[in-house]
Amino acid sequence: MKIVDKYLIKQFLITFIFALITFLAIFIVIDIMEHIDEFIDFEVPFIIILKYYLVFLPQMIRYMTPISVLLAALFVTGKLSDLNEVTALKASGMSLYRYMLPFIATTILISIFSIYFGGYISPAANKIKVNIERNYMNWGTFTSGNNIFFQDTRTRIVSISAYNVSTEEANIISIQDFNPKNITHMVKRIDAKRMKYDSLSTKWTLIDGVKRNFTSSTERLQKFDKLEIDNLHFVPKDIIKKQIKNEEMTLTELHQVATEELAAGNDPTRVNIEFHSRIAFAFASIITVLFGLPLSTNKRKGGLALQFGINLLITFTYLVFMSISQAFGKNGVMSPILTGWFANIVFLLAALINIARTPK
Numbered sequence: 001m002k003i004v005d006k007y008l009i010k011q012f013l014i015t016f017i018f019a020l021i022t023f024l025a026i027f028i029v030i031d032i033m034e035h036i037d038e039f040i041d042f043e044v045p046f047i048i049i050l051k052y053y054l055v056f057l058p059q060m061i062r063y064m065t066p067i068s069v070l071l072a073a074l075f076v077t078g079k080l081s082d083l084n085e086v087t088a089l090k091a092s093g094m095s096l097y098r099y100m101l102p103f104i105a106t107t108i109l110i111s112i113f114s115i116y117f118g119g120y121i122s123p124a125a126n127k128i129k130v131n132i133e134r135n136y137m138n139w140g141t142f143t144s145g146n147n148i149f150f151q152d153t154r155t156r157i158v159s160i161s162a163y164n165v166s167t168e169e170a171n172i173i174s175i176q177d178f179n180p181k182n183i184t185h186m187v188k189r190i191d192a193k194r195m196k197y198d199s200l201s202t203k204w205t206l207i208d209g210v211k212r213n214f215t216s217s218t219e220r221l222q223k224f225d226k227l228e229i230d231n232l233h234f235v236p237k238d239i240i241k242k243q244i245k246n247e248e249m250t251l252t253e254l255h256q257v258a259t260e261e262l263a264a265g266n267d268p269t270r271v272n273i274e275f276h277s278r279i280a281f282a283f284a285s286i287i288t289v290l291f292g293l294p295l296s297t298n299k300r301k302g303g304l305a306l307q308f309g310i311n312l313l314i315t316f317t318y319l320v321f322m323s324i325s326q327a328f329g330k331n332g333v334m335s336p337i338l339t340g341w342f343a344n345i346v347f348l349l350a351a352l353i354n355i356a357r358t359p360k
Contacts, residue, residue: 004094005102009105009106011079012073012103013072013106015071015075016068019067019072019075020064020065023067024057024064027060028053028056031053031056038137039137042136044136044137048136051128051132052132052133055125055126055128055129055132056129058122058126059122059125059126059247061117062117062122065114065284066281066288067288069107069110069288069289070285070288070291070292073103073107073289074292074293077292077293096294096355096358099293100290100293100294103289104290107286111285111286114285115278115279117282118278118281118282119250119251119278119279119282120250122247123247123249126247126248127244130245130248147161147162148161148163150234152232152233152234154183155177156175156177156178157175157178158175158176158232158234159173159174160172160173160195160239163239165240167196168196168197169194169197170194170195171193171194171195172193173190173192173193173194173206173209174189175189175191175232176188176189177189187213187214188211188212188213189211189212189214190206190209190227191209191210192206192208192210194207195207202235203228204228204229204232205226205227205228206224206226206227206229207226208225209227210222210223210224211224211227241257246274251275251278254271255275257271258271258272258275269330269332269336270330272336273329273330273336273339275340276336276340277322277340280340280341280344281322284344287318287347288314288315288318290348290351290352291351291354292314294354294358295310295354295358314347318347321346321347322342325342325343326339
């Protein structure tokens with residue numbers, strides 16, 4: 001590694017960290033101003049607010065990393081260009097590709113770390129954040145109004161009006177079984193007011209309900225005070241897991257949930273899209289650098305501010321494009337893998353074309 005490479009990498013990393021801290025500070029201030037009324041209304045203790053934003057940081061870092069990388073690359077290159085150091089490097093025989101090498105190599109390392117950071121550290125912090133929201137601000141509480149609806153097996157659908165985590169008890173339950181040969185024909189239905197899990201027997205007990213068995217011409221009805229069921233394929237933690245947001249799940253958990261959904265006969269498309277999109281987003285920093293560096297190596301009217309504005313517009317266009325592609329993917333237009341990587345592929349091709357057109 002040459003001295004110039006070490007210098008460029010050092011300046012790039014220092015600027016990147018400074019830009020990231022600046023963006024995080026701005027984001028926190030804006031978020032506090034937006035939610036200050038709720039903190040006051042729910043009388044959230046100061047130490048809890050402090051903890052809330054501490055565990056919110058990983059998610060913000062994940063989102064702000066591509067912009068911070070872009071700003072760092074533009075600032076360092078713009079500074080060198082203003083001091084005519086880029087001109088001196090070109091005069092010494094250094095090509096645009098060779099100049100970009102230390103920036104791209106460093107950004108690749110940042111992107112690889114971002115996969116682990118966004119795939120495991122950020123979800124772990126989000127779990128704590130969501131827990132604070134539920135316990136102190138009553139956002140998305142588990143105990144009421146959940147309307148949980150899922151497929152237990154290929155021929156069984158379960159709906160739960162509300163589930164209480166502390167008592168492991170469900171309210172207003174409906175279990176519907178269908179004919180394996182004709183899934184439009186219901187063969188059995190159980191409705192109950194409550195359902196409680198026995199951890200010793202590992203069985204669910206339905207309380208105060210009605211069981212119906214259907215044949216081609218008759219319906220047999222049976223009321224019950226208690227009915228023990230041993231063929232349900234879920235336990236309390238599975239119900240909780242079905243309420244967990246994608247942002248709270250690690251990459252491993254997303255993959256596991258997708259596998260379980262597929263085994264149960266459900267469509268795992270949305271979970272798979274989140275899995276691949278999270279990995280693809282980690283490489284957004286490389287896309288922004290490939291776009292930004294060629295534009296900033298040559299002096300332009302408007303200086304660094306104009307260059308940063310153009311590249312920031314490109315970055316947000318990339319994010320919007322990714323959101324649009326995800327919408328198409330969730331509707332089944334594209335496969336989950338293509339959906340997750342489509343924005344990266346399109347903008348990478350555009351960045352390579354931009355590099356090819358830039359004077360070397």
